[in-house]
Amino acid sequence: MRERIDRIAEPWGDRTPYRPGQPWPVRRDAHLTGDGVDRWVPAASLLHSNGDAMDVAVRDGRIVGVRGRADDRVNRGRLGPKDLFGWQANHARDRLTVPLVRRGGELEESDWDTAMGLVVDRSKHLLEEHGPGAIGFYTSGQLFLEEYYTLAVTARAGIGTNHLDGNTRLCTATAAEALKETFGCDGQPASYTDVDHCDTLALFGHNMAETQPVLWMRVLDRLAGPEPPRLLCVDPRPTPAAARSEVHLAPRTGTNVALLNALLHELVRTDRIDHAYVRAHTVGYQELAAGVAKCTPQWAARICDVPAREIQRAAELLGEARKLLSTVLQGVYQSHQATAAAVQVNNLQLLRGMLGRPGCGVLQMNGQPTAENTRECGADGDLPGFRNWENAAHVAELAKLWNVEEERIPHYGAPTPAMQIFRYAEQGSIKLLWISGTNPAVSLPELARIRELLRSEGLFTVVQDLYPTETALLADVVLPAATWGEKTGTFTNADRTVHLCEQAVQPPGQARPDLDILLDYARRMDFRDRDGAPLIGWHDAPGAFEAWQRCSAGRPCDYTGLSYELLRERGGIQWPCDAEHPDGTERLYSDGISWAAPDTCETYGRDLVTGAAVSETEYRALNPGGRAVLKAAEYLPPHEDVSAEHPLQLTTGRTLYHFHTRTKTGRTPQLDAAAPGMWVEIGAGEARSRGLGEGDLVEVATARGAVRARLRVTAIRDGLLFLPFHYGYWDTPGRTGPGPDGGRAANETTVTDWDPVSKQPLYKTAAARLTRIAPADGTPAPAPTTTASAPADPAAAPPTTGGPDALADQRPDPAPEATP
C-alpha cells in the first residue's frame, strides 16, 4: 500500500482485501496541514450519512487536519475525500460572525439582543394574533441530536405548532416511510458489517461509490478478496458501482415499481421464496403474489426499456443469493412512486427470508449525517421516539414526559411535511418561518417560486446558518451558527451508530452553537410546563442528551444505555442500547419483527399508490400479531412524461466531491477544484444523433425554468439528461438567483410534486428539451472524470486530479509486534 496518495484523483484509496466473515482490515487515513498537533478531538463526518469516525487535529486553537479512527466499527480508519478536506470550510473567510437584521431592504450587522428580540417579538405577536399555526420551522440533517430534540420540544410543546420538518424530507423521508410501512417502525434493520458477510449485494438507485465512499471502500475490499459478493446495480447512470456489477439495469426514470414488480414476479414464479419465514413473520403474501402475477419481465421490459433477459438475470441473482444485502437511495427515494418502490425492496428481502442474520438485510440509506436524528427526535414530521401521532397513549406519554396537557401537543393531523409548510407560507397562513442549517433557495424544486416566496413581505424569515447562503441573503434575520468542531453533541448515522462529536475550537466571532440559540429563544419566550416550571429544563448538550434518553426509553431507538463517557471510550455504538443490550444492537429483527404491533407501531400505514391513510381499525384487522407487512403496489406512469416539446427525460443527482448546495464543499479548495461548475450529461448515442459534443454550451429547459452549462458526453442511457444539483449562486454575480448568463441551479427546472406517501419531492422525473447555445471552444465540461460523470471517450477531458494539496496519508494497521 502506498503511504501517500492524491485522494481527489483516487477517491477510494488502496485496497485491503478480505474474505467473507473476516473483520474489515484497518487502513488509517489522515490529512494534516503544517507541523505539529496540540491535541486530537473525537468527531464524526458531517458530509454524508456514513458517519465516519475521526479525530480532529488542533494546533494553536485552529483545526489543522483530521485522521480516521482505526478502532471504530464504521470506517476502521478510512476517510473519504469530503472527510479529508471538508473541515477547511470552517475557516472560510465569509463565515457569518455577527447577527444580521434587514433594514430598509438591506441586511445590516446587528447584535444578539436586537436580533433575538425581533424574532421573539414577532413570535409572541403572531401567537397572540394568529395562533401557533402561524409559525413554522424548517431544519436540517446537519445539526446534532441534542439540538433536534430541543427544537422538537420548542415547536411541539412550546409554540404548539404542527409545522416542523427537516430538509431530510428531500432526502430520507422515503427511507423512513418505507421502513414504517413494512416494519411498523423506522430504524435501519441492517448494519454496515453486513457488507463483510453478504454474497450478493443489490444497489437500487444507490450510487454508493459517490454517496458513501467509505462504505464503497468496504465493498471494493470485498471485491478484491476471495469469494467476492456478486453485485446487482439498478441505475440509469454508468456509476462506479454499475461498472463492478454482474448485472446493471439502467431503466427509464420513473419506472422503478414496474421493474421491482417484475423481480418479485420472477421470485414467485420460480418459487425462490422462504415460505417458512414468510409464514412466521409476515402478512400479505397472497395479495403481493396476486399483485405481481401479471408483471412479467417482458411486460416490465417494455415500460423500463431494459432487456427482459437482463431482468431475468437480475431475478436469478437475487433468487440464488444465500446472504443478500440490498441498499436503496435517491434513485428510488426522489423518483416517481418512491415509497411504493422502496417497499418492494423490503418485500424482496422478506420473501427471501433475508433479515436479521449476518450478511442479510436491507439498508434504506440516508444521505445526510444526522437524518436519523431528525427522525428519532421528531424534528422531521414524526413525534419524538418514533411515537405514533394517531395513538392517544403515545401522545399521552409525551405529555407526561414534558409535563404539559395533551392538547398542547398538536396531533389533530400528521405533522406538516416541508412541501406543505412552504405552500402554507406562500398562501399566507405561515407568517414566520425559521430555517436552520439548510438552503431551500437552492435545494427545493421550482426555484423561481421559492425565491419569490422568501422575498415576500408577508413572510418573516429567520435563517440560522454558517455562511451567507442564497437563503440567508433573502432572510429578515440571520443568526450566525457554530458548526462541527466548534460545539459538542451526538449524531447517528444510517446504520444506527451513535458518535460523540466534541468541541475542538471556538466558533468565529459571535457565532453560537445551534443549541444555545434554541435555548436562548425558549428562555426569552418563557415557555412553561403545567406547573409553571421552564418547559425546557436543560442548559447544555449533556443535559439535552439526558432529556432525550428519558424520551427514548422503551422505544425502538432506546439510548438509555449510552453516555458521553461510553461513546468517548468506545467510539460508535448502535442503538438500541439499553440495560438489555449494553453493547448496542448490530441488526434489528434477529428474533422476529418487534415493533409492528398495533399498540407500538409508529404508523398504521398508507396506501402505497394513493397515499390514503390506513385507519387504526383496518391496521388492527390486517396485522393483529405485529408482523412485517408485505405491501403490493401497482405501477403507474410518471406524472410528467416526455412530449414533442420536451422530448428528453431529466434527472438530477450529486457528485462525489460536493455535498448539498456546496455551502461547505464549495468553500473547500480541493473539492471545489475537482468539480468547479455546473454541467449537463447526455449519452453518447443521443449526442451523436443530435450532432452534439463534449464542451458544447447548452440550455436545458423544462416547463418551470432553464439552466445553461457545458455538455459532458457519458455512457448514461440515451433519452436521459443529468444535472448535478449542488450548484447555486452565492459565488456568482447574481448571489441569490440567475444572472445574465442564465440559471445554473438544477432546481430551476424541477417540478413541485411529491410522493403521495412520504411527501418527498420528485427530483428525478422531469421532461426537458435541450438546445445548443454555442459550440465547444475547446473547454470540456467541468465534470469530474473519476465518477459517474466520466466521459464516454476518455480522451475527451483531462483526468481529474488534486495535485500536492490533495495528498493524504493511508497506512495499514501495523503488524502485531513479534513476540520474542
Ligand code: SF4
Ligand atoms: S445530497 Fe441527497 S442524499 Fe445527500 S443529504 Fe442531500 S438530498 Fe440527501
